[in-house]
Amino acid sequence: MSRLDRTRTSAHQLRPFFSSQNLLNRADGSAQFDFGGSSVLCSVVGPAEVKIRQEKLDKATIEVIARPLVGLPGVADKARERSIQETLEPLILSSLHPRTLVQIVVQTMKDDGCILSTAFNATILALLDAGIPLQSILGSVTCMIDSETNEILLDPTTEELARSKSTHVFVFDNKTSIAGSANKDQAKDQDQDQDSLEGAILYSDSTGIFTENEYFECAHAGFKAAQAVHGFIRTAVQKKLEKEYQQTQA
Amino acid sequence: MKEADPSTNEREFLLQALKDGARIDGRKFYDFRTLRLEFGSEYGAVEVQLGNTRVLAKVSCEVIRPYTDKPTEGFLTFNTELSPMASAAFEVGRQTDEEVLVSRLIEKAMKRSRALDTEGLCIVAGEKVWSIRVDIHFLDHDGNLVDAACIAAITALLHFRRPDVTVVGEDVTIHTLEQRNPVPLSVHHIPICVTFAFFDNGERMIVDPTFLEEQVKEGDMTMTLNVHKEVCALSKAGGIPMDLDQILQCTRVAIVKVTEITAQIQAALDTDAKKRQVSRK
Amino acid sequence: MTALESTSPSLAATSPAFTFSASTFQKLHPTEFFRKFASQGVRPDGRLLNAFRPTTVHYGVITTANGSAMVRIGGTTVVCGVKAEVAEPKLHTPDHGYFVPNVDLSPICSGAFRPGPPSAQAQVVSESIDRVLKESKVLDLKDLCIEEGKAVWALWVDVVCVSYDGNIYDAALTAVMAALANVRIRKPTYDEGVVKVSGAEDMNDDNSFKLKLARTPLSATFALFDTSLTVLADPNDSEESICDGSISVTLDEHGQLCAVSKVGAGSSSQSLLKQCIDRTRERATELRAIMSQQQQ
Numbered sequence: 001m002s003r004l005d006r007t008r009t010s011a012h013q014l015r016p017f018f019s020s021q022n023l024l025n026r027a028d029g030s031a032q033f034d035f036g037g038s039s040v041l042c043s044v045v046g047p048a049e050v051k052i053r054q055e056k057l058d059k060a061t062i063e064v065i066a067r068p069l070v071g072l073p074g075v076a077d078k079a080r081e082r083s084i085q086e087t088l089e090p091l092i093l094s095s096l097h098p099r100t101l102v103q104i105v106v107q108t109m110k111d112d113g114c115i116l117s118t119a120f121n122a123t124i125l126a127l128l129d130a131g132i133p134l135q136s137i138l139g140s141v142t143c144m145i146d147s148e149t150n151e152i153l154l155d156p157t158t159e160e161l162a163r164s165k166s167t168h169v170f171v172f173d174n175k176t177s178i179a180g181s182a183n184k185d186q187a188k189d190q191d192q193d194q195d196s197l198e199g200a201i202l203y204s205d206s207t208g209i210f211t212e213n214e215y216f217e218c219a220h221a222g223f224k225a226a227q228a229v230h231g232f233i234r235t236a237v238q239k240k241l242e243k244e245y246q247q248t249q250a
Numbered sequence: 251m252k253e254a255d256p257s258t259n260e261r262e263f264l265l266q267a268l269k270d271g272a273r274i275d276g277r278k279f280y281d282f283r284t285l286r287l288e289f290g291s292e293y294g295a296v297e298v299q300l301g302n303t304r305v306l307a308k309v310s311c312e313v314i315r316p317y318t319d320k321p322t323e324g325f326l327t328f329n330t331e332l333s334p335m336a337s338a339a340f341e342v343g344r345q346t347d348e349e350v351l352v353s354r355l356i357e358k359a360m361k362r363s364r365a366l367d368t369e370g371l372c373i374v375a376g377e378k379v380w381s382i383r384v385d386i387h388f389l390d391h392d393g394n395l396v397d398a399a400c401i402a403a404i405t406a407l408l409h410f411r412r413p414d415v416t417v418v419g420e421d422v423t424i425h426t427l428e429q430r431n432p433v434p435l436s437v438h439h440i441p442i443c444v445t446f447a448f449f450d451n452g453e454r455m456i457v458d459p460t461f462l463e464e465q466v467k468e469g470d471m472t473m474t475l476n477v478h479k480e481v482c483a484l485s486k487a488g489g490i491p492m493d494l495d496q497i498l499q500c501t502r503v504a505i506v507k508v509t510e511i512t513a514q515i516q517a518a519l520d521t522d523a524k525k526r527q528v529s530r531k
Numbered sequence: 532m533t534a535l536e537s538t539s540p541s542l543a544a545t546s547p548a549f550t551f552s553a554s555t556f557q558k559l560h561p562t563e564f565f566r567k568f569a570s571q572g573v574r575p576d577g578r579l580l581n582a583f584r585p586t587t588v589h590y591g592v593i594t595t596a597n598g599s600a601m602v603r604i605g606g607t608t609v610v611c612g613v614k615a616e617v618a619e620p621k622l623h624t625p626d627h628g629y630f631v632p633n634v635d636l637s638p639i640c641s642g643a644f645r646p647g648p649p650s651a652q653a654q655v656v657s658e659s660i661d662r663v664l665k666e667s668k669v670l671d672l673k674d675l676c677i678e679e680g681k682a683v684w685a686l687w688v689d690v691v692c693v694s695y696d697g698n699i700y701d702a703a704l705t706a707v708m709a710a711l712a713n714v715r716i717r718k719p720t721y722d723e724g725v726v727k728v729s730g731a732e733d734m735n736d737d738n739s740f741k742l743k744l745a746r747t748p749l750s751a752t753f754a755l756f757d758t759s760l761t762v763l764a765d766p767n768d769s770e771e772s773i774c775d776g777s778i779s780v781t782l783d784e785h786g787q788l789c790a791v792s793k794v795g796a797g798s799s800s801q802s803l804l805k806q807c808i809d810r811t812r813e814r815a816t817e818l819r820a821i822m823s824q825q826q827q
Contacts, residue, residue, distance in 0.1 A: 024390045025302040026337050037291060041389060043335045049251055065342055067333055070310045070385050073342075075661075078654040086795035090775055101251075105335040107387055109297075109306060110290055166666070173798050200798035206791040207666035209746075212808055215788055219801060313622050378622065 005157045007036070014141070014155040014225055019122075019236045021129045027105075029130020033122035035155055037112030042122040044130040047100035054101065059094035061101050066119070069108040080106070080116055084123060087171060087203045093133040102132060113158045114142040116169050116205070121229060128237055136173040138202055139229030141222045143168050145214055152218055154225050166208025168215070170222035172199045174230045199223030253339040256465050264466055268454045275301075275460060280503050282397075282458045285511065287405060287518040293432065294410030298402040301460065302392035307402035308385045309410040313424065316372070316379040324371020325381035330356050330399065336388035355485055356386065356399050359443050359474040363482035366407060367436040373415055373422055380412060382435065393461035396472055400443040405515050408437055409522070439476040441483075442511050444504040446471045452490050455500065457507060471497070473504045477512050562757075562773045569761050576767065583751070583765040583814055588705065588825050590713045597686075598714030598742075602706040605767060606696030608640075611688065611706035615716045617677065617726045618685035628675020630686035632660045634703050641695035641768070656700055659790070660690075660707055663748050663781055667789040670711075674743055678721040686714075697767040700779060704750050709822055712747070715739045746783035748790070749818050751811040753778045755796040760803060764810060778804065780811040784819060 003011065015036025024030035027043035034040075047060055054061045064085040066077040084106065092102065104126070106119045120140035127134060144156045144164035153160055161167065198220065206215060256264075267274055277283070283301030290296070294309030316323060330353040332340040340349060360366075371380035384406060386399050411432030414425045447459035447467040459467060469489020474482040481501070486492070557564040557575075568575050578584070584605025593599035596612035620627060636644045636653040644650055649657070664670065675684040688710070690703045717739045720727045729738065754766035754774035763770055766777070776796025781789040788808070793799060 024304070024335070025392055026390055027335065041335070043389075045251075045334075045338045048338065065334055067335075067387065069308055069387075070383065072329060072331065075654045075658045078651055079658040082651060082655045083794060086776065089795065090797055103334060103338060105333060107306075107333065107335055107389065110292070110295070175798070198801045200800050201793055201804065202798045204791060204793040204804070207662050207789070209667050209783070210788050211786075212788060212805070215791060215808075216801060216805070315622070 003153065004160045004163070011151050012154050012221060012225065014228060015157075017229070017232045019125055019232070021125055021236065021240050027126075027130075029126050029128070029132070031122050031125030031129050032109070033118055033125055034110075035112075035114055035118050035121075037110055037157065038114055038118045039108075039110040040115065040118040040122040041107045041109050042119065042126040043105045043107075044102065044123075044126045044132065046102035046130065046132065047097040048103065050099060050101035055099055058098050060092070060097040060099075062089050062092060062094060062104070063101060064088070064104045064106065064123075066106045067108065069111050080119065083116065083203065083205065084119060087120070087138070088123070088127075091135050091138065091173070091202075092127070093135055096133055111158070113156050113161050114169075116140070117142040117155075117171075120171055120203075121233070125233060125236065128233075129240075136175040137230065137233060138171050138173050139226040139233060140169065140171040140203070141225040141229060143170075143218050143222055143225075145208070145210060145218070152214075152221050154221060164208060166206060166210040166214070168206040168210075168218045168222065169204070170201060170219060170226065171203035172223055172226040172230075173202045199226065251338040253337065253465075256462055260462065261466050264462060265449065268449050268456070273456065274462070277458075279454070279456045280507075282507060282511070283460075285401070285514060287401075287515065289409060289518075289522045294406050296402055296406045296409055298398050298405070300394060300398040300401070300458065302390060303394060303398045304388075304390035305395070305398045305402040306387040306389060307399070307406035308387070309406045310383050310385070311380050311410075311412045312383075313373065313378050313422075314381045316376060318376070321376035322369055322372040322379070324368045324379040325383075326361060326366050326368055326371075327381065327383050328353075328357050328360060328403070329383065329385045332395075333388050336391035336395070340388075340391075351487060352395055352399075355396050355443075355472055355483075356403065358483050358485070359396075359400050359441055359472075360384075360403050363439075363441045363474060363476075365404065365438055365441050365482075367438060370436045374417060374420070377420075378422055382407075382410075382412075391461060393459050393464045394445050397443045397445050397458060400441070400474070401511065401515065404437075404440055404442070405519070407435055408440070408515070408519055410435055439478065439480070440512050440515065441474045441476050442508040443472050443474045444500075444507045446473075446500050446503075448490060448492070452492055452496060455496070457503065471500060473500060475501075475504055475508045477509055479505055561769065565770070565773055566757065569756060569763075574763065574770070580762065581764045581810055583817075584767070586705075586818065586821055588709050588822050590709060590825060596710075597716055598710045598712070600706050600709035600713055602702050602709065604698060604702045604705075604765065606694060607692070607698060607702045607767075608694040609690055609692045609699070609702045609706045611690045611703070611710040613710045613714050614687045614689070615714070616685045616687065617682050617719065617728065620676070620680060620683040624672075625680035626676045626683075627672040628683035628685060629672065630664065630670065630675075630688055632664065632688040632690070632707060633657050634660065634690045634692070634699070636692050636695065636699070640692040644695070652699075656703055659700060659779075659792075660704055663704065663750075663790050664707075667746060667748055667781075667783065669708075669745055669748065670742065671745065677719050677726055681724065682719075682721060682726045684716065695768060697769075697771045698752050698765050701750050701752050701765065704748065704781070705818065705822075708744075708747050708749065711742055711744060712822075712826070714742045716742075746785070746787075746789070747819070748781045748783050749815045750779055750781040750790070751807075751814040753807050753810070755799065758797060760796060760799050762803065762807065764814070778807045780808050782808075782811055782815045784815075786812065 018034035021031045029044040032041045064081045066080040117140040143154045144167045147165040286299040288297045298305045414430040448469040471486040587603045589601045592601045593612045597615045598613040601610045634657045754763045755776040778793045
């Protein structure tokens with residue numbers, strides 16, 4: 001099955017990932033994450049001084065600011081801020097830094113669909129770069145259902161999204177995936193178990209018109225693809241640490 | 251979050267170095283930091299790095315109805331809201347005086363100098379005109395945001411291509427980028443900003459101050475010129491008083507800088523154009 | 532806050548030195564207070580964990596609007612008014628009308644909201660409703676066209692919250708759908724650049740039209756309490772404030788999903804989501820019954 005996006009041949013193929021950490025000078029941590037033609041830059045400052053109005057006595061305040069590529073921040077950006085903030089709040093070990101602020105700025109650099117997923121992945125890399133203590137690591141993937149073929153397409157481009165019947169954004173953390181892969185080893189002889197493996201959903205946002213089955217099929221496809229994202233994040237962090245280690249040795 | 255002032259040691263060290271004729275990053279007084287221009291895959295997106303200062307400019311366009319009193323004029327708007335990404339001192343929704351000044355300066359340099367032909371943006375008089383929008387995103391603040399932003403804005407405008415249109419009577423067809431080659435904007439001249447910082451009662455002056463130098467400076471001035479040695483804007487808001495001679499000296503320095511920067515922009519645009527041609531084949 | 536009550540001397544030997552009245556305990560440790568209830572399978576307001584609050588829908592509460600509805604879910608009351616205005620179409624969609632939903636959470640409905648520009652929460656709810664209406668194609672925007680490229684109907688869909696006690700998304704979406712079903716617009720005439728909408732006589736089927744709604748999405752929201760992710764249907768304000776996350780499911784009358792969102796809290800299993808979807812089906816059927824009952 002061919003895709004509108006000519007660079008890809010299969011419906012479940014993701015666009016090439018790219019990431020770069022610690023590229024900003026002023027922020028405590030920063031990272032850029034690309035899904036092909038979509039790119040998001042994220043900066044993290046914190047734990048830092050918090051305004052009294054925002055102060056929480058038992059944990060750090062997490063503030064997310066999302067900025068669009070074109071125009072002034074609008075309602076859609078507010079919704080994006082909320083999504084990221086509410087997903088990160090239980091993920092960040094914020095009780096370790098009470099009465100401080102962790103400020104996260106998410107800037108769209110290139111937009112070719114799936115910005116929310118790109119932003120989630122950039123944010124987690126930036127938080128890792130800033131050394132903010134985390135409970136687990138997340139990975140996000142967007143998928144859509146084509147209105148003509150009813151096929152699930154992963155990581156769609158803007159052009160493909162125009163033909164979507166529904167779009168689904170998923171976030172999975174790596175805790176449940178690790179448990180999943182351990183299960184896989186145990187269930188080596190039972191192939192069925194592997195397939196019935198399901199990811200626990202950390203964040204999900206779906207709109208359009210779709211059936212319950214389609215939703216869970218998307219979740220399943222998203223979960224599989226998120227493993228690739230988790231793997232990539234792991235490698236990115238590993239490479240960065242190796243490089244830093246070499247620099248301290250030199 | 252308030253910006254922390256530099257320590258007395260930092261300040262004294264920097265001032266002493268200047269007295270000895272040196273800058274702490276090893277530059278000469280009239281040197282710019284390394285300028286890097288990087289184009290995105292789309293037209294009109296450019297990321298500028300001036301040392302550690304980083305700015306992204308993105309040009310976009312749409313068709314809108316013109317004002318009734320100016321039926322043939324297109325629109326050129328700038329969005330220069332400072333993002334907390336550049337520095338935690340910038341807050342969303344609350345502009346400090348410094349932010350207002352930076353925004354105004356950029357707008358003055360780019361818009362009032364009439365660098366872009368807004369009449370050329372007309373499609374059907376009184377009905378449809380192009381509105382060109384330049385979003386400037388400040389990503390990292392290591393001083394001299396104005397110069398970096400101006401370079402980013404003008405380079406993005408030069409790089410941008412708008413969709414071609416055909417007008418038959420009242421009907422307007424906008425061709426997609428695949429159907430027809432997009433059209434560049436008509437840019438009259440390339441205004442470039444050069445910012446000076448003054449120290450020691452105006453005895454020492456440097457170009458392209460870093461963030462630390464900006465914090466310690468006694469006064470500053472931004473000149474906007476083009477390669478034709480025309481001054482487009484000159485802004486000196488407060489700071490220590492300057493002699494006329496010193497200002498003339500600044501102009502002479504600025505002209506050299508403007509010529510260098512313009513050449514670099516042109517070279518970068520040419521390289522990118524060649525790259526695009528190759529990839530199309 | 533009431534002061535600590537000391538216990539009677541005879542009890543002091545066996546029980547701790549201090550005990551709190553229930554209301555003090557609730558104020559000091561709202562989460563622990565709630566946990567005690569939840570472990571027994573009930574909630575402080577007497578509901579079971581998966582029970583919704585009593586819901587009422589009234590149509591046509593604003594006579595000056597083209598369509599309106601008031602929805603009450605427990606202590607949350609919202610009013611939605613739809614105003615149709617003749618407007619110029621956008622240049623890139625000359626034959627499309629448009630609708631603009633807006634949710635207003637003003638200080639009148641709760642002390643938690645401040646006057647001034649819309650709060651982040653209000654914006655997020657507005658955006659969610661806008662997305663559901665657009666992405667599930669509830670309205671065909673071409674129906675709102677009067678004359679291509681010249682005039683279209685613009686629908687201003689304003690939701691005002693009068694009293695806030697949690698679960699604003701369900702209340703607002705129900706109100707919007709009820710108000711849209713209630714809309715009646717006078718048939719316009721277009722003649723050489725002038726749109727005429729007669730205003731004198733009473734509206735009837737000849738001189739006015741109703742909106743064609745392709746579907747009626749309705750939602751159910753569940754809060755996720757604690758790390759155990761105890762599901763609380765239709766959370767009220769105090770429950771929302773102690774919960775970290777929520778699941779919202781939006782369904783149309785054919786049982787098709789229009790939106791599913793899960794935000795905050797920890798990772799939830801897919802069976803939990805399935806459970807919420809199933810519960811939403813029941814709830815949506817009830818809600819539709821309430822809506823159609825009132826309409827006659």
